[in-house]
Amino acid sequence: MKIIDWYILKRFLVTFMFTLLILIPIAIAIDVSEKIDNFLEHPNLGFSEILNDYYLNFIIYYANTFMPLALFIAVILFTSKLSNNTEIIAITNAKVSFTRFLYPYFVGATLITVLSLAMNHYVVPNSSKIRKGFEKKYISNSKQKNELKYVSDFSLQLTDSTYIFIRSFNTGNNVGYDFNSETYDGLELKSKLSADNLKYNKKDSTFTLNNWRKRLIYKNSDSIFSGNKLDTVFNFTPKDLIYKSAFAQEMPSGELLTFINISKKRGVKNLNAYLVELYKRTSLPIASYILTIIAVALAFRKRRGGTGVNLAVGVGIMFLYVFFMKVGEVLGSVAGVNSLVYVWIPNIMFGIIAIYLYFHARK
Numbered sequence: 523m524k525i526i527d528w529y530i531l532k533r534f535l536v537t538f539m540f541t542l543l544i545l546i547p548i549a550i551a552i553d554v555s556e557k558i559d560n561f562l563e564h565p566n567l568g569f570s571e572i573l574n575d576y577y578l579n580f581i582i583y584y585a586n587t588f589m590p591l592a593l594f595i596a597v598i599l600f601t602s603k604l605s606n607n608t609e610i611i612a613i614t615n616a617k618v619s620f621t622r623f624l625y626p627y628f629v630g631a632t633l634i635t636v637l638s639l640a641m642n643h644y645v646v647p648n649s650s651k652i653r654k655g656f657e658k659k660y661i662s663n664s665k666q667k668n669e670l671k672y673v674s675d676f677s678l679q680l681t682d683s684t685y686i687f688i689r690s691f692n693t694g695n696n697v698g699y700d701f702n703s704e705t706y707d708g709l710e711l712k713s714k715l716s717a718d719n720l721k722y723n724k725k726d727s728t729f730t731l732n733n734w735r736k737r738l739i740y741k742n743s744d745s746i747f748s749g750n751k752l753d754t755v756f757n758f759t760p761k762d763l764i765y766k767s768a769f770a771q772e773m774p775s776g777e778l779l780t781f782i783n784i785s786k787k788r789g790v791k792n793l794n795a796y797l798v799e800l801y802k803r804t805s806l807p808i809a810s811y812i813l814t815i816i817a818v819a820l821a822f823r824k825r826r827g828g829t830g831v832n833l834a835v836g837v838g839i840m841f842l843y844v845f846f847m848k849v850g851e852v853l854g855s856v857a858g859v860n861s862l863v864y865v866w867i868p869n870i871m872f873g874i875i876a877i878y879l880y881f882h883a884r885k
Contacts, residue, residue: 526613530604530626538596538634545588546581553580560661567660579653586641590809591840593634597627597817598836605821620884624818631814638807643775651772679787680757683707688720693760696722701731703756713738717752722760728753770799797861798854805865809843812869812876819879839875843868 561567604610613623673691680686689700703715717731731752738745761769762785770778782796816839821832846868854864 526618527626527629530600531630534596534600534627534630535633537600538592538630541596541599542585542588542592545592546585549584549588550577550580557661564660571656575652576656579649579656582641582649583646583653586638586646589634589638590806590813591844593631593810594813594817594836594840595833597814598821598832601818601821602832605823610822620822620880623822624815627814627818628811631810635807635810638810639804642803642807647772647774647778654772678758678762683712686756686758691760696724696760711739723753727759728755770796775800775803794859794861795855798851798865801854801862801865802851805869806847809869809872812873813840813843815876815880816872819876819883822883839872843872846871 561572601610610623673693674689676688676691678686684703684705687702687704688698691698697719698721699719701717701720704711705713714737715731716735718733720732721730722728723730731754732750734749734752736747738747773781778796778800782793782800785793785796817836820835820839850864850867853859854861
């Protein structure tokens with residue numbers, strides 16, 4: 523790298539960090555104003571617990587979320603300043619092409635992309651687990667807690683031949699009602715285990731069935747057994763009964779991918795909310811390259827209005843990107859669609875815009 527590359531890279535990264543450090547306190551201030559009443563409702567909740575368990579992980583989450591936005595704004599601000607100071611004119615007069623001019627920007631974008639990928643796939647999920655645990659304990663209202671607490675009319679495929687059905691399950695006390703487990707040989711029912719209720723025992727990962735009945739079906743006869751209490755083991759836990767996109771945010775990517783594969787084998791029909799979360803962890807960091815090209819192309823030429831115009835146009839483009847990203851996430855979570863395509867639609871759309879602006883800026 524030449525001196526000019528180090529100069530651009532250094533100023534670019536400094537502006538990026540400055541922008542990020544402006545956005546994070548704003549997010550914290552807004553969040554404090556919204557949640558101060560929740561904090562005051564718990565007199566035993568200490569300041570250190572709020573800071574360490576909630577806001578430290580809040581900063582990790584939103585710093586990672588704001589990275590593409592901070593990068594985009596930083597590139598526009600810094601490049602506009604270079605343009606207004608006629609430094610870009612001097613660079614182009616030295617026979618430096620637009621493609622070569624992008625080199626230090628892409629080095630900076632690569633550093634940020636690698637950091638964001640590591641954060642998205644490993645750091646943020648573990649951090650979100652602590653933050654969401656704090657929110658469930660001190661912030662979530664009763665309605666939200668009930669939504670996470672009760673599961674109704676649930677079915678799950680445990681193996682190629684075994685299925686379970688539960689009328690209702692309370693994840694608060696790990697008790698379910700109207701339980702049935704059926705085992706098939708092809709399309710033929712071979713055995714059925716039923717119980718009025720079951721309870722999951724965390725200590726040894728077993729289930730206790732109360733008022734149980736078991737029917738074994740043979741070719742010419744059936745055998746029926748029953749009892750008041752039966753301790754047994756099943757290949758699932760209460761966590762498997764709750765299919766909420768919020769839980770996907772708490773799983774590192776390796777764990778999330780394993781969960782998706784196991785759930786597919788168990789016959790869970792709609793896992794798109796989990797797939798959207800998995801794909802988004804890669805698509806958003808990769809957007810750093812696309813947004814960098816767009817930002818440099820917009821600010822490369824000196825224009826009337828200077829930095830203000832470039833920043834206004836940039837914020838508008840960023841707003842559109844976030845809008846299409848959210849729309850893609852919602853549509854990608856719908857059953858029966860290709861989640862990968864919908865998650866990557868914003869990158870595809872703005873990638874085309876970036877290519878057009880790139881070739882336009884080269885002229």
